[in-house]
Amino acid sequence: MRIVVADISSKAGVDGLIEAVKDLEIGILVNNAGVEAKGFFGEQSPEKIEAMCYLNMTAPTLLSRHYMGLMCARGKGAIMFVCSLFGFLPAPYLSVYGATKAYIKMLGEALISEMKPVPGMDVSILSPGLTDTPMGQPFLATNPGFPVDSPEHTAMVGLRGLKGKHVIPLFGNNVAAIVMGRCLPSALVRWNQRSMMSKLLNLKTNNPWRKESKKLQ
Numbered sequence: 233m234r235i236v237v238a239d240i241s242s243k244a245g246v247d248g249l250i251e252a253v254k255d256l257e258i259g260i261l262v263n264n265a266g267v268e269a270k271g272f273f274g275e276q277s278p279e280k281i282e283a284m285c286y287l288n289m290t291a292p293t294l295l296s297r298h299y300m301g302l303m304c305a306r307g308k309g310a311i312m313f314v315c316s317l318f319g320f321l322p323a324p325y326l327s328v329y330g331a332t333k334a335y336i337k338m339l340g341e342a343l344i345s346e347m348k349p350v351p352g353m354d355v356s357i358l359s360p361g362l363t364d365t366p367m368g369q370p371f372l373a374t375n376p377g378f379p380v381d382s383p384e385h386t387a388m389v390g391l392r393g394l395k396g397k398h399v400i401p402l403f404g405n406n407v408a409a410i411v412m413g414r415c416l417p418s419a420l421v422r423w424n425q426r427s428m429m430s431k432l433l434n435l436k437t438n439n440p441w442r443k444e445s446k447k448l449q
């Protein structure tokens with residue numbers, strides 16, 4: 233086993249990681265690393281947005297491209313994309329994060345399909361709901377009692393799906409979120425998401441751009 237520390241929110245970081253393990257045969261690639269940024273889109277720094285987009289979208293894309301080639305040449309391997317329920321629904325106040333996860337969902341679904349006829353090669357997607365990790369904990373602190381999965385359960389569901397599936401830990405809330413995203417008119421979904429997300433994220437202030445645009449009128 234080798235532990236490599238790498239910041240993969242840039243091309244240099246991704247290249248450094250690939251270089252650091254180039255002598256190893258990578259059997260399973262789990263694209264798990266990810267960050268989120270809560271709050272109003274207009275208040276997030278462009279640098280932070282750029283790094284988040286690289287980490288959540290570009291790094292998994294390039295790592296998958298690199299290792300898929302090697303895995304196919306060997307005739308076996310598995311790649312897992314870690315998505316989110318926010319890949320299924322708009323996520324106001326987590327807007328860029330949600331959009332990066334929608335990208336991962338689309339990429340993963342396409343690659344599951346493309347790789348289906350390739351023997352020995354599996355692509356899968358894990359779409360967790362709220363999970364009790366450092367990312368989920370601030371949300372849980374302000375919403376005690378909200379249904380939450382343990383990291384162990386989420387990881388187990390991911391492992392069970394490794395052979396070419398898109399898996400979702402089936403908590404009541406997760407199912408409801410996906411059914412809502414697929415079945416309701418999008419205007420209703422947007423309205424519900426905006427009021428629910430501002431409550432769940434404990435956002436007490438008004439959108440700062442609202443004041444600015446009033447001044448301009």
Ligand SMILES: NC(=O)c1ccc[n+]([C@@H]2O[C@H](COP(=O)([O-])OP(=O)(O)OC[C@H]3O[C@@H](n4cnc5c(N)ncnc54)[C@H](OP(=O)(O)O)[C@@H]3O)[C@@H](O)[C@H]2O)c1
Nearest residue numbers: 238239240241264265266316360361362363365366367368
């Ligand atoms: N927790 C949830 O409720 C939830 C729900 C849906 C989806 N997810 C997804 O699940 C995945 C794991 O999240 P988590 O809940 O375990 O969050 P977490 O506790 O905040 O862990 C984030 C992981 O990403 C790694 N990471 C962050 N920035 C990195 C960088 N620049 N370069 C390399 N690695 C970096 C961290 O590594 P270090 O520990 O070394 O910093 C850590 O392993 C993410 O893709 C997230 O979007 C989480």
